[in-house]
Amino acid sequence: MHIHILTASYGSGHNQAAMQLKKTITAHNDTAAIVKPLETKIPSLYEMSKKVYERMLLTCPQIWRKWMQSSHSALLSTIVTCLSFLYQKQIEQALQADIVLSVHPLLTAMAGEVKQRKKWDIPLYSVSTDYWTPPLSHHSAVNGLFVSEAEETSWKKVDQMVYPAGIPIHMSDYRLSKKECCLKYGWSPNKPLILISGGGDGIFPYQEAGDILKSLCVPATIVMISGRGNWVYDTASDNHDIHIIPFTRDFKEMLRAADLLISKAGGMTMAEAVHSEVPILIYAPLPGHEEHNAHCLTKHQAAVWVKSPSELKKTTEELLLHPLKQEQMKRRLRRIREENSAEVILSIAKNDALQTMFQPHVYRQQHNGYHKQESERPF
Template sequence: MSQISIFSASIGNGHNEASNALQEQFQLRGDSVTVVDTFQSIHPLLHKLFLDTYLNMLRLTPRLWGKLYEYGEAYSWFLLMDYLGAFFSEQLYSTIRKQRTTVMISTHPFVTAFLAKLKRKKRLDIPLYTVITDFHLHPAYLRPEIDAYFTASPYYDRFAKIYKVPLEKFYYTGIPIKAIPNVCVPRWKIRTDLHVDPYEKTVLIAGGGLGLGNYVEILRTLDHLKKPIQVLIMTGMNTTLNRKLRNYQGKHRIHVIPFTKQFTAYLRASDIVISKAGGLTMSEALACETPIIIYKPVPGHEEQNAEILMELGTALKAEKKEELVVLLEQMLTNPLLYEQMVRRTKCVKQPAAAVNIVSCIHELEKRLKNSNHR
């Protein structure tokens, strides 16, 4: 029986959500599976270092993060993570031995670098699979020790050719998410169940599990809409933001909602979602067939996600707050535009990504065992 270890990182909530979605599907198939918060398990100070550095960079110098991300496509600075990973190989190796791991899965690129270094250093004969939680593919994900890549990028074949990676290592599965509400159930019914107005035009504002984003700026901008609407403000785990927005007075009916396991129900209940372009939130919005307006994505990975989603016709992007009002008015008042975007989400969505990834890994493991028995 396989002992599966999914290595995640609590740097943003998306990596954990993807890990939990996979864990759920493995368990449904009777597998023994554990999710490891990698940097926290190595040492809480290492986790704090990564998290604080990431958040401070996004808050204080987001363009620097974007430049580093862009620079990394031409120069392999990200291989520094392999050298850093060498310092923590023994701690990770201890975790793998303790759990008797036979399959390693990573949902974060830095974690992947650590595991690849461990596999190389200890000469581990354990398959390593990486689940990419963005729509854009970046060479920082690539390591020769990785046995398969699971991606939501429709351009994976082009990427594989550029970086000379065997195409058969890539699986176009989408990003793993948990089960979503039945899209055949009308939005008004879901709104009723969530105790919000069932018949009012509804816009959801999201900033990921950490509640990052320009919430107040967006709310002030929405006050310029011609007609009142209903606004669902998802503040995630940002309790300071939650308290601040509860005192906001504006033109619209506002519901401030902290971190909830019903996030996808609120997504499905909404006519439009305004968000950055985090991979998990975008995947969930597509699965819920909720058109997207991307506003001020994080430079780097989120900007690249935004570009891909716009190319696919499932999202519009507002660079400035004035554009946000114009795009919202168009989507709320132009049924043809709105239905066109809904149709595109139906073509692109991959709600069964977690199921498909688990099935692929089972098949890969079966092939590996058969080859070993020959």
């Protein structure tokens, strides 16, 4: 089978998920292509949209939060429809596959619009990269939604196919011990290792968090994964070893060795932390999807959401001073850990697509489907 994976570079998580899906697909002797429709037609418009996205997150969080959560926003619906017409040719090309997996909600909705207009039977699936699936992904033309097992799915409609397959991350079986990791990077293995991660774009109050952690009563090694942002921070400290490093592919290696992760609740980072069983403190999550990630993980008692500088300091010290609390958090993380999610997603999607190809009439009845015959598909 030939499979297209739709993604967009708003943050780094969507592309990471797309790469993992592609790797899994090719390992099963199928072919795959990662498609970025928004970035190919009008690059300048795409770059401007990224800036608007970041500006809204930082300056208009209430508006962004409302848009993300709304399932009946006339303005958002109009934007999706207009974008689907503007990028119709690119979306049509992206739909030229046996299966289409979309890891970005906006592209899911746009692909759903085009598929519905063209009345195509192409299997289209949403793959969530968060512990929450936004209403944008719930388009009626989407054949199925792959979500985290930990996600609350009370939003599911009667005719929607929702598969709790997990978030598609890749974690190697090989892992360094904490001592090996610290010695590799020149850190002290005798101090607690705290990672601070604000995601690939670095939208996180690093300096505020760093100042708070400098006042910890427990000497620690503090490693800030700086993302792509340009900022300067004074790492001098009497009690702590503070290091700033750019976003690195070795992050997962460091994560597995860490005693504590402080992060803003990006979906892929949270899934990797859950898999690594590292205690999580969520601080300053972005409005919308990351806040929902925080709600989900705290509901499962798999993370602590700290909402003020004083609370961040207090909770960090409590965890570092009480190893039992760390072990209890690890046990709860183990309960929601998801294995082989990309494999599960691929297996279900292929099985579903085969039903579409060989039993189209049954499939259309089951999925409230589209009425073009198999011969009318665009390939």
